[in-house]
Amino acid sequence: MFAPTELTKKVFLIDEVHMLTKDAFNALLKLLEEPPLHAMFILATTESAKIIPTVMSRCARFDFKPLDDKDLSKLLNSVSQKEKIRISQSASEMMIRSATGSARDLLSLLGQAMTLDPAEITDETIDNLLGSGDQRQIPELIEMLIDKNSRSAITKINEMLFSGYNAKQLQEDSLEYLRYLLLAIIGVKEVVCPQVYLKKITDQTKQVLASDVNSMIKAFLNSAKWFNLAPHPALPLEIAIVEICGDSEKDDDNSRPSKNTKEKEIKKETAPVSREETKQPKTNSPIKTEPVKIKGLEALWEKVLERMQTKNYSLYTCLRMCRPLSFTDENLLVGCKYGFHKERMQEIKQKGILIDLIKEITGDNVQINFEVKNDLQLDSINKAKEKEEAETDPLVADAKNAFAT
Known part of the structure; x- marks a missing residue:
């Protein structure tokens, strides 16, 4: 290693040193064990746990704490004045929150914003850089969750995503707002809430x-954990909303079927029983039931979805991703497209609601089991219905007879 030509020391600054490979660390270790008198190494990292112990033991360690919002605000104002650029108050708050205590991240974001508009940085500029939408909509979304209104909340997040809000950023912004709300409820005054959220949180x-x-x-x-697996970016957020709202949505009295309607549907959907059978005394011996055909299962599931949509919309969103697979000896096996639908439906409360609804429709007590089936065909009910209609169509029957002859 060559000595410096002018000054007494030669300084080597290695940023993000935790990204070095094991072989690179071993090569660096040889220099650190016997460093030249004229050389000084500065190793900078944000993840000190990834530095191998042999390297760490040969260094003097200095930990720098994240800057608070006040210090970041002073830094941003100082740089903006020197660069002669105007920054709106709300845009400044968004940049500071995004930096999370890092001056480097703040200045990097400022540099990106200045390339878009070197004269003025507005809320829209920062929204485009961060992939976020109008953050004033976050309190409205949380308000719906407080009211346990899952239908309005799911509609709201889809509108926000359609307007350009990134799904992951929406999740992070919602968590940030909930953190401020939680601290405000507890009474922590040291954490300053952003002005855009202050009134709603109060x-x-x-x-x-x-x-x-x-x-x-x-x-x-x-x-x-579901963002990389979900086929639609809104799905993980929708599942979170359903989990938050649960079954607290009150059923609309007008949507509940009357007693007479229930009796008519049960009589219509159950097979007629002879008079002699009704006179037979009940016994404790198990009743043997014939396995229900797939065609009957699809008709039953279609009725279940129809009833559940008006009875409990939160549960209906999960059941849309499930289909019945088999039914034997009073045991109904239901396939779920994804694992989080299975976890949701296996909860005692949700499972009980589904069992009660099936009993309401058929008059029978059933036991329900769930399994994940990734190749589940969700449109099988519609296809079966179309096939049944086609088979009963007189024109199709005439065509079959014509070709048969």
Whole structure:
């Protein structure tokens, strides 16, 4: 290693040193064990746990804490004044929150924004860079979750995604808002809430408990693991909303079928029983039932979906991704397209609602089991219905007879 030509020391700064391979660390270790007197190494990293112990033991360690929002705000104002660029108050808050205590990330975001508009940075500029939409809609979404209105909440997130809001950014912004709400309920005043959220959070602290906000945070955190697996970006957020709202949606009295309607449907869907059979005394011996044909299962499932849509919309969104596979000895096997639908339906409360609904339709007690079936055909009910209509169509029957002759 050559000595410096002018100064007494030669400084080597290695940024993000945790990204070095094992072989590179071993090569660096030889230099650190016997460094030249004129050489100085500065190893910078944000993940010190990934540095191998032999390298760490040969360094003097200095930990730098993240900057708070006030320091980042001073830095941003200082740079913007020197660069003679105007930044709106809300855009400044968005940039500071996105930096999460890192001056480097803040300045990097500022540099990207200046390439788009070197004179003025607006909310729209930062929204385009971060992939976020109008953050004023986040309090409205949380308000719907507090009211346990899953239908409106799911509609809201789809509107936000359609307007350009990134799904992952929407999840992160929702978690950030819920964190501020939780801290406000607990009474933590050291954390300053952004101005765009302040009024709504003040109102919502009177409407919701800390335990409910904690459940919302857990649901949104759990949704993160499904983003790479879900076929639609909105699906993990929709599952989180269903989990948060649960079954708290009150059924509309007008949507409930009357007693007479129930009796008519049960009589229509169950086979007629002879008078002699009705007189037979009940016994405790198990009743042997013939396996229901797939055609009958599809008709039953179509009725289940129809009833559940008006009875419990949250559960209906999960059942849309499920289909019946078999029914033997009073055991109904239901296939689920994805694992999180199986987990949701296996909850005792949700499973009980489905069992009660099937009993309401058929008059029979059934046991339900669920399994994941990735190749599940979700449109099988519609295809079966079309096939049945085609078979009963007189024109199709005439065509068959014509070709048969």
